Amino acid sequence: MMERLFPEELLNSTPAEKSNYFKMLTVSHPAFEEAYNDLLDRIYRGTENSIILVYGPTGAGKSTLIKKVKEKIIKDNLSVLDKDKGLIPYLAVESVPPDSGSFDWKDFYYRALIEANEQLIDYKILLENKNMDKKVKDENRSALRRSLENVLIYRKPKAFIIDEAQHITMTISGRNLRNQVNILKSLGNITKVPIILTGTYDLLAYRDLNGQTIRRGTDIELRRYQANNQSDIESFINVLLAFQKHLPLELEPNLIDYWDYFYSRTIGCVGILKDWLYLTLQSSLRANPLTKTLELTDFKRYELSSERCMKLLTEASYGESKLKVSDAADLExxxxxxxxxxxxxxxxxxxxxxxxxxxSNKKGRPVGQRKPKRDQVGNTMADAQ
Structure with missing residues (x-):
């Protein structure tokens, strides 16, 4: 058996310290590594005005993926950021679903400017093109939009990250959805900053809306592990074993003997698995700080019900089916x-x-096949002329 993977001194720590250690833990696995490397490559080597979609089922680990990408961007640009304090490594904001009707862009711009630590947001003004000497107090979204453009242009983030971006696609008409797409496309054109949209498979509605988004957009799927794929099952078991080794308890729990149970209650999503293990550990330590190990019954207290797992599976399967290219589509x-x-x-x-x-060739011969005849040999230059 492998050695335990957590620092040994944790065994003498408080329940809160043990729980926090596991909460902050990130276990690398093939699906995560593939998405992580792909996203960094698109940010650093993609086109400046590209729109990158990062999607997957609920609980696949997209938030952890973005967190690690942010950390990497900061690490890669420390020297530049030290020289120019006005620069920011990235700008990240979460889109909020509309109370009613279509997505609220004014609220979105406002939240993005707050994340950028922009000053005097409530007093932004817009210079009219017709009269540059006249400053007009603008209470609509245009002034906020212009301010966000300037933040992206002059503070030079490596990426503009929009989390839960499927909320932007929430609209009451197809025409409005096309308008949402055009707003983001224009923002990318003007600022030359890659825009990363993260969310569920609902983002596919954005991707396939028109030719411009298809041409400029790139897709990254953080997928779940599927039970009909032996390699996926092995990867899931390895992730489960790694979590088992990192649980800071005196006696190592036995999780992998019940891998199918843990798979069934997570539908193969590592994010759901991590949250479940953390909740069980935290609650058990809170109830009994002297807890030495965890049994299967402890995890059953906090499992997702079969009904909820079925709903998650239905949503995930629907999104996955939209990514499959059928023979009929190729033929069409x-x-x-x-x-x-x-x-x-x-x-x-x-x-x-x-x-x-x-x-269907005239004489029934395949294309490129000559009519049978005797070839001349020994032509002189004069004959050829």
Whole structure:
């Protein structure tokens, strides 16, 4: 068996210190590492006005992913930030769902300026283009929008991160949704700062709305581990074992012998698993500071019900299904591009279509095959002329 992975001195710590250690713990795993490396690569090496979508099921660990990316950006830019105190490594804000109707952009701009520690937000003014000498007190969102643009331009964050961004897609009409997309697209164009939208699979509605967002947008999925994939199951068990080794208790609990139970109550989402283990540890230590280990019955007290897990699974499966590209979709693309012809409503593959075109040649010969004839040999230069 592996050694325990937490600092040994924690065994003599207070229940609060033990709980906080586990709360702050991050366990690396393949799905997380893939998304983490991909996101950093898009931030540093993507186009300046790109829009990056980071999505996945509830509880997959998106918040932890963004937290680690923020830490990495700060670490990578410490020397630059030390030289210019006016710069910020990133700007991050959480979008709030609208009380009614469409997304409230004025409130969004206001919250973003607060996160940037902008001064005198309530007194922002807008210079009118027609009369640059006239300063007008602007109470609508235009002044706040302009201020946010200036923050992104002059304070040069590496990324503008919008968490729970699926709330931006909440609108009462398709036309308004296209307008939401255009607002973000314009913000990226003007500021040249990559915009990262994190949220659930509802963000796919934003991605597929028009050609501009498809061209400029890039996708990163922080996925759950699926039971029909042996590699995924092995990864999930390894994550569970790592958490087991990090639980700061005198006796190591036995979790991996019941991995299927833990999988069923988390639907393969590491974020849900971590929260569940933390809640069980914290509550058990609070009830009994001398707790030496945890039993399966302790975890059952705080498990998600089967009904709630079914709802989570339904939502996750629906989002995952929207990412799958079917053979029919591939065929439809080829058809609309004119690469495949449909005859009498029969589906024809690309290879079959090529064969049919070859057979339809005038003399029944495949394309590129010459008519049989005797070739001349020994031509002189004069004959060739």
């Amino acid at each position: 693309l080829y058809q609309k591009l004119g690469l495949v012809q449909i005859e009498q409503e029969n589906e024809v593959t690309v290879d079959e279509n090529v064969k049919k075109r070859n057979k």
